[in-house]
Amino acid sequence: MRKQRNRFDEDHEEHIDESWLIPYADILTLLLALFIVLFASSTVDKEKYQSIMESFKSELTGTKIESKESGLSVNPSNTKTDEQTGKVPPAKEAAPAPSKEEVELNNLKEKLENYVKNNGLNAVITLQDTKRGVEISLKDVILFDPGKAELKSSSFKTLNVLVGLAKTVDNPISIEGHTDNVPIKNASYASNWELSSARAVSVLHYFESKKLTKKRLQFVGYGEYKPIYPNDTNAHKQANRRVNIVILRKA
Known part of the structure; x- marks a missing residue:
């Protein structure tokens, strides 16, 4: 009887309360x-x-x-790069190619720059590429005697070069006369307007005589009213006395 009771006690001790789970x-x-x-x-x-x-x-x-x-x-994205897929990425949109007119004007300006440099004319001829076109500015001393509008024979060589280059394009040409603000003191011209206009016309007629198409040519006389410098020194006045030959853009 005692042996049976001991077995019961052992079974009772082995049972664990799992209610906390x-x-x-x-x-x-x-x-x-x-x-x-x-x-x-x-x-x-x-x-x-x-x-x-x-x-x-x-x-x-x-x-x-x-x-x-x-x-x-965290896994990398499933998206593969162009290098992994072997695909060539689309090329960036290239800038539009320059027009035929722009190429021609650029070539013209480059040739003019070389001529001016090679002949030591930087002091009397300046060049600009503007919205209007290629502007060639010649000081009056290379073209005219003071107060006169007849071309000096020494100017023909330079003008012939300009004519030859102008024939490489078909753009219109504007010839524009300018003076300083010193009033004209001879009977030939009533004002600087007349003097600047007469000088522009002289260049125009020379170009015409060299077989430049007449319909390409125009002239204007601005007198003293479009100076590039104040007329406060002799150097500035000399710079303001000029003839501009503008190879105009068509558009």
Whole structure:
């Protein structure tokens, strides 16, 4: 009888109370639900959400995740670069090619620059590429005697070069006379307007005599009213006395 009682006591001592597992499992479930809600409320993509859910499932159930890419780690984007795919990225849009007119005017200006440089004329001839066109500015001393509008014979060489280059294009040509603000003191011209106009006309007629198309030519006399410098020194006045030959752009 005593032996049977001892066996009962041993069985009773081996039994362990596992009732605490129920609230523990409830707590884990609540925590899992909380984390899922917090995660779902954040901005994530569908693939990352599925990956995390698979990780939870694996940890809680002990099942193996089949996909090697699943899990809590963040995987690189599936988007492949052009180098990986072998695709050639589209070329950037090239700047429009210069028009035929621009090419011709650029060549003309380059030849003019070489002529001026090679002949030491930088002090009396200046060049500009403007919105209007290629502007060739000649000081009056290279073309005329003071107060006169007849071309000096020494100017013919330079004018012949300009005519030859002007024939390489078909753009219109504007010939524009300018003076300083010193009033004219001879009977030939009533004002600087007349003097500047007469000088522009002299150049125009010379160009015409060298077979430049007449319809390409025009002239204007500005007198003293478009100076490039204030008429406050002799050097500035000399710079203002000029004839501009402008190879005009067509548009």
